[in-house]
Amino acid sequence: MTDMPVLSVRNLTTSFRADGGWKSVVRNVSFDVAAGETVAIVGESGSGKSVTSLSIMRLLAEGSSRIEGDIRLNGRNLLALSEKEMRGVRGNEVAMIFQEPMTSLNPIFTIGRQISEVLTRHKGMSQSEARAETIRMLERVRIPNAASRFDEYPHQFSGGMRQRVMIAMALASRPKLLIADEPTTALDVTIQGQILELIKSLQEEENMAVLFITHDMGVVAEIADRTVVMFRGDAVEAGLTEEIFHRGAHPYTRALLSAVPKLGSMAGEENPLRFPVVDTATGITVQPAASEHSVVQHSPILEVRNLVTRFPIRSGLFNRQTGSVHAVENVSFDLRQGETLSLVGESGCGKSTTGRSIMRLIEPTSGEIQLDGFNVRTLGTLELQRMRKSIQMIFQDPFSSLNPRMTVGQAIAEPFLKHKMGTVRQARDKTADLLEKVGLSAAVMNRYPHEFSGGQRQRIAIARALSLDPKVIVADESVSALDVSIKAQVCNLLLDLQESLDLAFLFISHDMAVVERVSHRVAVMYLGEIVEIGPRAAVFENPQHPYTKKLMAAVPVPDPARRGLRRGISNDELKSPVRPLDYRPPERQYREVSAGHLVQVA
Amino acid sequence: MTVIEQTAGVEKREKSRAWGKLKKSRSALAGLAIILFFTLLAVAAPILPIPDPVATSWSAIRKAPSAAHWLGTDDLGRDILSRMIWGAQASLMAGIFSVAIAIIIGVPFGILAGYFGGWVDLVISRITEALLAMPFLIMAIALAAFLGPSLTNAMIAIGLSAMPIFVRLTRGQVLAVKQEDYVEGARSVGLGHLDIMVRYILPNVTAPIIVQATLTVATAIIAEASLSFLGLGQQPPAASWGSMLNVAKNFLSQAPWMAMWPGAAIFLVVIGFNLLGDGLRDALDPREH
Numbered sequence: 034m035t036d037m038p039v040l041s042v043r044n045l046t047t048s049f050r051a052d053g054g055w056k057s058v059v060r061n062v063s064f065d066v067a068a069g070e071t072v073a074i075v076g077e078s079g080s081g082k083s084v085t086s087l088s089i090m091r092l093l094a095e096g097s098s099r100i101e102g103d104i105r106l107n108g109r110n111l112l113a114l115s116e117k118e119m120r121g122v123r124g125n126e127v128a129m130i131f132q133e134p135m136t137s138l139n140p141i142f143t144i145g146r147q148i149s150e151v152l153t154r155h156k157g158m159s160q161s162e163a164r165a166e167t168i169r170m171l172e173r174v175r176i177p178n179a180a181s182r183f184d185e186y187p188h189q190f191s192g193g194m195r196q197r198v199m200i201a202m203a204l205a206s207r208p209k210l211l212i213a214d215e216p217t218t219a220l221d222v223t224i225q226g227q228i229l230e231l232i233k234s235l236q237e238e239e240n241m242a243v244l245f246i247t248h249d250m251g252v253v254a255e256i257a258d259r260t261v262v263m264f265r266g267d268a269v270e271a272g273l274t275e276e277i278f279h280r281g282a283h284p285y286t287r288a289l290l291s292a293v294p295k296l297g298s299m300a301g302e303e304n305p306l307r308f309p310v311v312d313t314a315t316g317i318t319v320q321p322a323a324s325e326h327s328v329v330q331h332s333p334i335l336e337v338r339n340l341v342t343r344f345p346i347r348s349g350l351f352n353r354q355t356g357s358v359h360a361v362e363n364v365s366f367d368l369r370q371g372e373t374l375s376l377v378g379e380s381g382c383g384k385s386t387t388g389r390s391i392m393r394l395i396e397p398t399s400g401e402i403q404l405d406g407f408n409v410r411t412l413g414t415l416e417l418q419r420m421r422k423s424i425q426m427i428f429q430d431p432f433s434s435l436n437p438r439m440t441v442g443q444a445i446a447e448p449f450l451k452h453k454m455g456t457v458r459q460a461r462d463k464t465a466d467l468l469e470k471v472g473l474s475a476a477v478m479n480r481y482p483h484e485f486s487g488g489q490r491q492r493i494a495i496a497r498a499l500s501l502d503p504k505v506i507v508a509d510e511s512v513s514a515l516d517v518s519i520k521a522q523v524c525n526l527l528l529d530l531q532e533s534l535d536l537a538f539l540f541i542s543h544d545m546a547v548v549e550r551v552s553h554r555v556a557v558m559y560l561g562e563i564v565e566i567g568p569r570a571a572v573f574e575n576p577q578h579p580y581t582k583k584l585m586a587a588v589p590v591p592d593p594a595r596r597g598l599r600r601g602i603s604n605d606e607l608k609s610p611v612r613p614l615d616y617r618p619p620e621r622q623y624r625e626v627s628a629g630h631l632v633q634v635a
Numbered sequence: 636m637t638v639i640e641q642t643a644g645v646e647k648r649e650k651s652r653a654w655g656k657l658k659k660s661r662s663a664l665a666g667l668a669i670i671l672f673f674t675l676l677a678v679a680a681p682i683l684p685i686p687d688p689v690a691t692s693w694s695a696i697r698k699a700p701s702a703a704h705w706l707g708t709d710d711l712g713r714d715i716l717s718r719m720i721w722g723a724q725a726s727l728m729a730g731i732f733s734v735a736i737a738i739i740i741g742v743p744f745g746i747l748a749g750y751f752g753g754w755v756d757l758v759i760s761r762i763t764e765a766l767l768a769m770p771f772l773i774m775a776i777a778l779a780a781f782l783g784p785s786l787t788n789a790m791i792a793i794g795l796s797a798m799p800i801f802v803r804l805t806r807g808q809v810l811a812v813k814q815e816d817y818v819e820g821a822r823s824v825g826l827g828h829l830d831i832m833v834r835y836i837l838p839n840v841t842a843p844i845i846v847q848a849t850l851t852v853a854t855a856i857i858a859e860a861s862l863s864f865l866g867l868g869q870q871p872p873a874a875s876w877g878s879m880l881n882v883a884k885n886f887l888s889q890a891p892w893m894a895m896w897p898g899a900a901i902f903l904v905v906i907g908f909n910l911l912g913d914g915l916r917d918a919l920d921p922r923e924h
Contacts, residue, residue: 392823421825434816438838447834448824494820501824 037108038065039209039242040089040127045102047081047088055099059084062102062268064261066210071236071243073257073274075250075289077516078487080263082246086212089244090129091119107209125155128203132215134195138187144171144198145183151205170201173238174231193224197231204235211236214246221379222543226587229255248516250293251546251589254278262286274593287311291318292521294546296588300574305373305551307528308521333367333403334504334537335391335424340364340400342383342390346611359610360386361397362561362618368505371531373538375548375569377584378558381610384541387558388507391539392424393417405504422452425498429510431490435482441468441493442478449500467496471526488519492526499530505537513544524551545588549573554629557581560610562621567630577624577632656918663914669907673900677723685717689872697890707892710882718874719896725875727904729790729859729868730852736794737801738848745805746832746840750813759802766799775858779867786859786875789868793858797851804847808840815839842916849912853905860901876901 045062048055059081066072076082087093088100091111104111106126114122123129131137139147148170149163158166164183171179174197187195196216203211213232217225233256236243245256253260253274261271262283270283281287288311299306310319342361345354360383368374376384390397393409402409405423412420428434435444445467446460455463465475471492482490491511498506508527512520528551530536542548548555549569556566557580565578576582623631657663676683692712700707706715748759766774778792812818813836821831860877862868869875876897883893 394819394822418825418827421823426820426823428816428820430816434820436817436821436835436839439834447826451824451826451830497820497824 038067039107040066040244041103041105042085042089043103043105045085045088045100045104047084047093047101048099050097050099058266059088059263060266062261062263064259064268064271066242066244068209068242069236069240070259071233071245071257073245073247073253073260074263075247075253075260076263077248077289077518079265081266082248082263083214085263086129086214086244086246089212090123090127091116092123121155124151124203124208125206126208127210127212128206128208129212129214130196130199130203130216132218134192134199134219137199138195140187143184143186144190145185148198148202148205151202155206167201167205170205171198173204173235174198174201176201193220193227196220196224196228200228200231200235204239204241207239208241210242210244212244212246215248216245217252218247218249222545222589223379223583223587225252225589229589232256249589250278250290250517251591254591254593255589257593262289278591278593284311287318288518290591292517293591294521294544294550295591296546296549296585297573299549299569303570305528305553305569307525308550310521310525331370331372334370334405335368335539336401336403337367337387337391338365338401338403340387340390340402341398342386342395343398354614356611356613357616359561359612359616359618361390362610363621364400364558364561364563366556366563366566368537368539370504370537371535372553373531373540373551374554374556375540375542375552376556376558377542377545377548379543379584381560382558383561383610384543384558385509386561388426388509388539388541392421392426392507394426418452422501423503424505424507425501425503426507426509427491427494427498427511430514431487431494432514434494435490435497437482440479440481441485444482444493445478445497445500447500448497452501454501463500464496467499468493470499470530471496472522486519488515488523491515491519491523495523495526495530499534502534503536505539507539507541509541510543511540512547513542520547527551545585557584560608562633564633565631567626568628571627571630575626575630577626577630653918657914660914660917662910663918666907666910666912666914669903670911673723673904673907674727676720677727680720680724683720685720686714688713688717688721688874690714697886697893699890700892706896707890709879709893710886710890715879715893715896718879719876719900722869722874722876722879722897723900725786725863725869725873726856726859726877726901729786729793729875729877730856730904730908733790733793733797733855733859734848734851736791737797737851738844740795741798741801742805742837742844745802746809746836748802749806749809750828750832750836756806760806763799763802763806766796767803771796771854772858772861775862776865776867779862784867784870786869789859789862792862792867793855796858797855800851801844801847804843805840808843809836812836812839842920845915845919846912849908852908853901856901856904 043063045059046057047059048057062085064072074082074085089104089111091100093100100112106122111119111122138144145164145167148167152158152163152166153160168180168183171182176182176194176197190198217228220228229252232243247253257274259272260274260277261268262277262285263269264285270277270281270286277286278290281290291309291311340361341363343357343359346356346358347353348355364387366374376387378384386395389395391402391409397410404420407420407423409420442464445464449455449460449463450457464478468475468477473489473492482493485493512523515523524547527538531538540548540551552569554567555569555572556563557572557578558564559580565572565576565581572581576585622634624634626632690713692708695704695708695712697710698704698708704714704716706719709715709718744759748756775792775796778795779789782788782792818831818835821835857877859868859875860880863875863878864881869878871878879897880894883897886893
């Protein structure tokens, strides 16, 4: 019985009812997962990877969905089971962890109770046995002080810790198969590294089969023995992860892989580099020419000096201020015309607040901001509106950054008309021109945002930002929500636009690999402060600050050869920038490592 | 850059698109038909060949429906069909105008409170809560009594009493919409507060307001009936469905038709508004369902 796979899926086809007929979203997918093995299903949004996992768990709504094929768990056909029998399988023989650790725990019960419920229900343990076992599980997922945290509620845990709790809960019943659906996507990169390590070591201890669903090729390379690549509902390629990475035959696989940014791939390059473009039909790769764009001779368009932004924390009966969030603390940098400066760091490090403070979407507490001749902090309402012609923003989520009630044309023309930069006819021409510039057709002007895909919407948002001919663009995680291939295209677009329009980008991102690709200079932020800033090559090839090093070490490397390596990432949580009222931030000293490369030393 | 993916849908102008979508919804069309039917009846009342709605007849008191009086007669021998048709005017007007008053005052205050927050919100919300603490009908009665008995004053009273619901509903919606990136995006391109409220907030909070409005039309029609009963609404001998219903309740066992017809009419109109409201909500939303 040893060579029989834990999970065996044959010719799985899942369809949904749509417009009176059945529309298949997963077609003829077959794969096996053996004990102790990790199989990754990788694909972009809409590829059917999540539907595959939900089909295995039979979690799709009956009546509106249809699952065909053969799904066997240890030889038992899951599709033939009754709903009642299936309940005995879910959470017991097969456990699942989801993407969003913030919402997948019930906020009104203690975590201890939620885990021990699994044990009392599926394993028939008594309350006290379940409690002891739960504490043991919490220790196994490396939650410090497990016993004392048993009676705490989910909101008392950070995102990474909650995902550990979710894993503890999933593993409590000792499942034979763990389905992990994008379990690290919502987490910061250092936390992602910890969770991946944890899943790997728990799998070894339990000899568990793991089905890992992800869009991230780096994560695949880290964790998967075998990989199934899905594209629009079909499994286009399956095989050993090494095979897929080095000898992937299907054009889509190659396109996907070439779009994956690799940390360290920029060694020896001076300027930002476009992503190679692969035709998903033929698989032919076109390596774009390196950018000839040089920014050295320009003077700064944006100068930020000692920027501080704090948010008051109020509490108590009279709503008195009891502390502050030191979101941005003493941040200084310059940005030249035509240059990309990236702000990198993990959630809560103050990188987005920095961008918004510079635009005065948030009022800074102190500091000086010079932008294109404006002294930003002293501007009145009307001058502030004029200043907005010089600096524009592109947001992260293309699904919420466009007004759903305005057509694309209205949205792009609006700023132009509002600032009285021309007539309605000129606005129309400008809109058409901008749409062409961002790679869309001028004919889409009368459509609404919902008719477009995420990548297209992001292009529309870029066109809107460009309609005022700004000199500086704050791109706040502008490519983070996009699929890899789309991400590469949008990055290329940004680089094209920078070259043709001499734009300066303040590129805010947590994604080190993308940052390495697109930046001229990089600033690493930690707890509201810049801990290291300098030319891209200097920071990436010669990182000095321990936090920079830690951040780079945690980035998943899309190279399966490194899979065996344990990185020994510590279980630190992100610290909080909340300080008491009387807190005085320490004076910081910076050391110049090389020309323009500064590192915080104390 | 050749990444223009195919998107479904043909270009259409906003109005024709919404109308096209509404046309597809059978229930919305049924609702619209019901409302149009009663509206036409109400408007055409003066030219229809029906008896005088206030002419009493001592020989035809509480007569069951017959060829002479299709829907029967009331306790003063007046023709119920005629009173129903004339009463439609009062009832529909009471429903629509009072809700219009409530929306015109309530929605802007709701947007102000939600958008600006702080002390603006504090003042508007506390007043709204104070008003909501009073039962809807009691407040309408008090206001109508204060303004004096007439149909117009009844509509104002009902409108003002229904207003706080709209303030609170709008404020809640605005709080959610305000978080969207496109609102911050509007600020970042240099739009002023008024532009943002009118072009970004208002269009995105209308759906629940429309639904609430159709429900409130129904409540307002019934409220007008209650005010009429107290002599604060439509003044006798002029008819409204509410006043007819209130008289009829004294004769339920002797002349059930007196209550049946106005009751059925109120029921139908309320259903009509609800169906239309549901359809409108879907049709006005540019996203597909």
